[in-house]
Amino acid sequence: MQKATAEKSDPIAAQLAPVGRETVQDRVYSELRRALIGGLFEPSQVLTIRGLADALMTSTMPVREALGRLITEKALEALPNRSVRVPPITLERMDDLLRARILIEGEAIALAATRMTPHLISTIESMLSEWDEMRALKHKKDVDREVTLNQAFHFEIYRACGSAVLIPMIESLWLQSGPCIRVAIYAFSEAGEVDTAHYHRTIVKAMAAQNAREAREALVADISRPFVFLRNKLEADSKKGIPA
Amino acid sequence: MQKATAEKSDPIAAQLAPVGRETVQDRVYSELRRALIGGLFEPSQVLTIRGLADALMTSTMPVREALGRLITEKALEALPNRSVRVPPITLERMDDLLRARILIEGEAIALAATRMTPHLISTIESMLSEWDEMRALKHKKDVDREVTLNQAFHFEIYRACGSAVLIPMIESLWLQSGPCIRVAIYAFSEAGEVDTAHYHRTIVKAMAAQNAREAREALVADISRPFVFLRNKLEADSKKGIPA
DNA sequence: TCAATGCAAGTGTGATCACAAATCAAATAA
DNA sequence: TTATTTGATTTGTGATCACACTTGCATTGA
Structure with a gap:
């Protein structure tokens, strides 16, 4: 050494x-x-x-x-x-993680929606355009950048909830679901384009309107996507694998 | 050393x-x-x-x-x-902790209510009687035992929710609110008797009936008690302290 | 041929050492 | 007296050592 x-x-x-x-x-x-x-x-x-x-x-x-x-x-x-x-992926654990994320991140974004300032709204709107930039030169699948941008967007919002208790819990949840997410994003790439930016735009719209309910629903749709996708993929794989 | x-x-x-x-x-x-x-x-x-x-x-x-x-x-x-x-107690932090506990422990008990078995129900019922035993010889305020019993009761229920993600988060929340709780329990003792067992009986009744909504409401009442009590006490103290 | 034994490399755990930064106390200067 | 500085002590951090356990492979035995 x-x-x-x-x-x-x-x-x-x-x-x-x-x-x-x-x-x-x-x-x-x-x-x-x-x-x-x-x-x-x-x-x-x-x-x-x-x-x-x-x-x-x-x-x-x-x-x-x-x-x-x-x-x-x-x-x-x-x-x-x-x-x-690093913990292995199981269907039970994925469901467990997704449920917890919906519960806690949903609460965080609902809180944040009621505390939005014009400055914060313009910040997350500008992050949308960053997403478009990346799409412009998408000849290379830059999964790393995609993950980083997604994380920055979500946590910029979560920070606005103003809870010093919820935010570390969300970080822990992201830490735990990180390995799954990467697998899912790769699977996305193989299965053709999925427009992450579209989901983020829906979130931003709800946040700008300070509509907590819509923001929560849009967020749930966004974070559920990779989980349900990966779940389907794993179930299909096991169907192919077990009868063989 | x-x-x-x-x-x-x-x-x-x-x-x-x-x-x-x-x-x-x-x-x-x-x-x-x-x-x-x-x-x-x-x-x-x-x-x-x-x-x-x-x-x-x-x-x-x-x-x-x-x-x-x-x-x-x-x-x-x-x-x-x-x-x-160990982190200092502030009103903001207490509110933050209580909100998170209501959110997460409430979800855990609602999940647990749908998964109760006769064996589990009899287990938590027997824990109620332990509480009565302690009350019988309450000549000494055994705060330690009170805290231990309370913890055992709650986590026996939470474990039944079957979520390997939620339970560690709840443990973390208890860890964070531990110092506040002790202060609150001492304040309880000074302010005369408060019947913790009564709240726990209400919880057990809802759990036995597998009524998730009532279980959640009873739990919220139980865990809110020390927080609102301590909040009132702190506010009263600051009113006395600041004008002086 | 195959299972069991024994040896060697690898790995985690706890103790100890070295060092820099922070803290506290006494001494000195204003 | 009060403020500043100097020195000693305390404390956290990182490196290294010692040791027990695990793992893998080769040798030995039936």
Whole structure:
């Protein structure tokens, strides 16, 4: 493993930093988080501390702390062998996750709808056009960018709900459904174009009108899509697989 | 600090253990969890790694991992100084927590109501009588036992909802509202007797009838009580305090 | 040939060390 | 007396070491 000795401190740079410098474990945690939400890890893939430490150019210490944190929010799973893996996809778990997301994200967007400001509305409207830009040069399926844009759009709205309790729960739910979503988006691409931007436009319209009920319904339609799609795909696969 | 060197392994005892032995960090995590849900820490109290390690008779390592996990589920709070404390109580946060608990625990109990078995019903009915036993010898206010019993009753029901996603979220919410609840229960005791068992009986009746709507309403009444009580108390205190 | 045993590499866990930053106290200067 | 600075102590963070357990493969036995 590459040495990562603590370098001598630079007192000048130290005093320039505001108050809270970023720790290595925070960086590692963020990286793993991003990778999980983006679905960069396979479901059922096992992760090793030393392997991740090598990949992230650090020692094992920040990695084990980050893994522990991800395990408590169910983004990863601790096997009885003490090894850790990204949770496998099952139909029951997908239904469970979707139900929880409808419940909590639905509540968050309904709250947010009643608190919209003109500035916020123009912000999320401008995010719609970003979506169109990407479609313009869609010769390459940029799944990463698609995932990032989708996440930014949703959380820009959720932040407006003003609940310091609900938002971390939603982040945890995205973390848990990340691997499924990536699989679903790939399946989308194979099955032909599906207009995510259309669903987002419906959401923005409801938000601009401060109509909580319509916003919730539009959101439910948006987040249900990949789940029902993936569910159909998995059921079709098992029908093909089991009789064989 | 007390030495906690790894003792030599006992191969016989090792092979008797099923598969997953308990790690020290799991023990530490459980202890801190129990202490937080039970409200054994003061709000705004700062916790130090070495202090907890000494108290729990272990090294710093398991403690830091446990603290990191508790911080991610918002049971503790990381200050910019890198020190960690139990979050202070504010009116906004209490309202936020109560709203989330009504939303999620309400959904869980509604789900559970549709899945009740005779065995489960008799289990939670028997828990009611335990409550009466405690009341019989209430010469001593056993707040700890009260908290434990309340927790056991609620989670026995929540487990029946069958959602591996909702239950950890509820645990996180209890963890976050633990400090408030303890303060509220003390305030209850001062303000004279309040019959928790009565609310629980109403819940059990609705559950036995598999009436999801009534169960949800009874639950909301039960969990709202300490919050509205504490809210009134805090508002009264601030009215007395600020003009002075 | 196949199952069982034993060895070696890999992995997680806990303890300890090193270091920088924060905190607190006493001492000094205004 | 009050404000500032200096020094010692405390605390969090990251690296490294030691050890037990797991896993995989090769050797050995029937």
